[in-house]
Amino acid sequence: MYDSLEKILEICNKQKLSFWEAVMQEDCREEGISPDDSREKMHAIYQAMRESDRNYDPALISSSGLSGTDAEKMRQSRLNGQLLQDDFTGKVMERALRVAESNACMKRIVAAPTAGSCGVMPAVLLTIREKLDLPDEKMEEALYTASGIGGVIAQRACLAGAEGGCQAEIGSASAMAAGAAVYLMGGTEEAIIHSCAMALSALLGLVCDPVAGLVEVPCVKRNVTGAVNAVCAAEMALAGIRSRIPPDQVIDAMKSVGRCMATDLRETGRGGLAATPEGQRIRDRLIGGS
Amino acid sequence: MNIFDVIGPVMVGPSSSHTAGAVKIGNVCLKLMGEKIQKADILLHGSFLATGKGHGTDKALVAGLLGFSVDDSRIPDSFRIAQESGLSYRFGAIDLGEDAHPNSVRMDLTSISGKKLEVQASSIGGGRIMVNRIDGLEANFSGDLPTLIVHNLDQPGHVAEVTSMLEHKSVNIATMQLYRSGRGGHAVMVIECDQEIPREALKWLEHLEGIEKVTYYSLQQEI
Numbered sequence: 001m002y003d004s005l006e007k008i009l010e011i012c013n014k015q016k017l018s019f020w021e022a023v024m025q026e027d028c029r030e031e032g033i034s035p036d037d038s039r040e041k042m043h044a045i046y047q048a049m050r051e052s053d054r055n056y057d058p059a060l061i062s063s064s065g066l067s068g069t070d071a072e073k074m075r076q077s078r079l080n081g082q083l084l085q086d087d088f089t090g091k092v093m094e095r096a097l098r099v100a101e102s103n104a105c106m107k108r109i110v111a112a113p114t115a116g117s118c119g120v121m122p123a124v125l126l127t128i129r130e131k132l133d134l135p136d137e138k139m140e141e142a143l144y145t146a147s148g149i150g151g152v153i154a155q156r157a158c159l160a161g162a163e164g165g166c167q168a169e170i171g172s173a174s175a176m177a178a179g180a181a182v183y184l185m186g187g188t189e190e191a192i193i194h195s196c197a198m199a200l201s202a203l204l205g206l207v208c209d210p211v212a213g214l215v216e217v218p219c220v221k222r223n224v225t226g227a228v229n230a231v232c233a234a235e236m237a238l239a240g241i242r243s244r245i246p247p248d249q250v251i252d253a254m255k256s257v258g259r260c261m262a263t264d265l266r267e268t269g270r271g272g273l274a275a276t277p278e279g280q281r282i283r284d285r286l287i288g289g290s
Numbered sequence: 291m292n293i294f295d296v297i298g299p300v301m302v303g304p305s306s307s308h309t310a311g312a313v314k315i316g317n318v319c320l321k322l323m324g325e326k327i328q329k330a331d332i333l334l335h336g337s338f339l340a341t342g343k344g345h346g347t348d349k350a351l352v353a354g355l356l357g358f359s360v361d362d363s364r365i366p367d368s369f370r371i372a373q374e375s376g377l378s379y380r381f382g383a384i385d386l387g388e389d390a391h392p393n394s395v396r397m398d399l400t401s402i403s404g405k406k407l408e409v410q411a412s413s414i415g416g417g418r419i420m421v422n423r424i425d426g427l428e429a430n431f432s433g434d435l436p437t438l439i440v441h442n443l444d445q446p447g448h449v450a451e452v453t454s455m456l457e458h459k460s461v462n463i464a465t466m467q468l469y470r471s472g473r474g475g476h477a478v479m480v481i482e483c484d485q486e487i488p489r490e491a492l493k494w495l496e497h498l499e500g501i502e503k504v505t506y507y508s509l510q511q512e513i
Binding site (some may be wrong): 001023024027030031041042044045048062063064102103104105106107108109110111112113114115116118121143144146147148150151154159160162176212213214215216269286287 | 345
């Protein structure tokens with residue numbers, strides 16, 4: 001796996017490769033598998049991602065009672081024409097909730113990069129697919145693009161809330177979705193990596209503060225933030241806007257911000273929203289005081 | 291790590307460490323036992339105890355003992371399925387000490403033929419796990435490779451017996467660890483291998499003088 005977005009860009013330019021091709025070739029080489037086997041695996045992941053969206057059950061509520069039914073509320077609002085934003089953005093928001101709520105309710109999802117951030121990628125990518133009517137192969141190439149980005153973040157920084165806070169989960173998911181979206185919209189390799197930089201920059205410093213330690217509050221709704229943020233970053237990059245800070249350096253900044261975060265703000269359920277009076281009340285109700 | 295660790299795994303939610311990792315721990319225990327499990331005392335430690343219920347850790351551990359994989363949509367129904375298939379389980383709390391990972395569990399297991407096995411394992415993030423102890427002795431392995439665990443008396447020659455058997459079967463050693471309770475007491479070898487070890491070689495090991503127990507974790511075995 002590559003450890004630098006700028007290095008991937010350089011290889012793409014030198015060898016006349018797409019970003020996704022460079023990522024796939026490197027992974028095939030490292031893992032000793034053929035491109036056909038790799039693509040078959042990615043196809044299965046993509047199908048599982050589509051199912052995670054399709055299988056949403058609007059009646060389902062998580063065992064804690066904290067999650068469920070919100071995607072349906074968003075859908076009704078969208079169908080009734082109550083949104084200020086366009087239908088596309090409404091659908092992105094709804095899908096992020098669908099998949100993240102399904103995860104909280106023990107349905108099958110694709111961790112991308114984590115289970116807590118599983119709604120971001122399908123929200124952005126499946127909504128673009130719907131709008132542009134893209135074939136499966138193209139969608140799977142977008143997933144390679146995203147995994148290359150996530151791989152660089154994993155190497156240079158981290159993808160776990162316990163290590164880097166929510167910026168490492170929702171922030172990384174948003175950067176991955178942004179890059180994949182740029183690819184689907186026909187953007188350049190350079191636009192791909194700058195969309196990542198802008199998406200991640202926007203969420204820098206986001207703490208991981210799950211109420212009662214559960215992947216529900218605020219995780220489910222932060223998937224919406226991550227997804228819409230990814231669309232914004234992709235649109236900016238496609239418009240020719242560039243990150244003033246080079247993409248790799250933004251990732252390095254995410255790592256150092258994560259290091260500065262107190263452990264209370266890194267998935268321990270002791271800081272931020274988890275430490276509010278209501279957060280503690282919920283915790284006491286679910287777990288008992290300690 | 292590869293790109294399918296970044297996008298993936300496909301899993302039943304909500305948490306890779308509390309749900310997917312717990313399924314994998316159950317699964318590794320079943321494979322270590324090598325036959326169906328009839329009775330399981332499941333003792334939860336730390337964060338597994340505190341937030342396990344909300345994450346479905348309990349259901350996930352039982353699902354793993356039944357042999358389900360991390361993406362099996364029956365995981366939420368594992369308690370009912372366990373009852374139907376004759377697996378009885380009981381949950382409790384345990385303090386495994388400060389050194390134990392917050393997401394740890396100890397399982398005291400009995401198989402359908404009466405075999406006993408005690409496993410302590412932890413879920414270390416992203417769905418990856420570590421087995422920490424087997425039958426009270428230290429044994430660290432990830433469950434990603436075929437693993438041989440040999441309990442023996444702490445006497446000269448047993449390591450050579452095991453490693454020359456592996457050489458004879460063309461099995462390459464990936465990692466190897468040795469532990470003992472004290473000089474001349476009980477010892478354990480934990481050997482992660484690049485290839486599967488043939489069954490007859492394991493049988494041969496079991497009958498050697500000074501070898502007390504042979505446990506094998508195979509990636510291929512279906513139970």
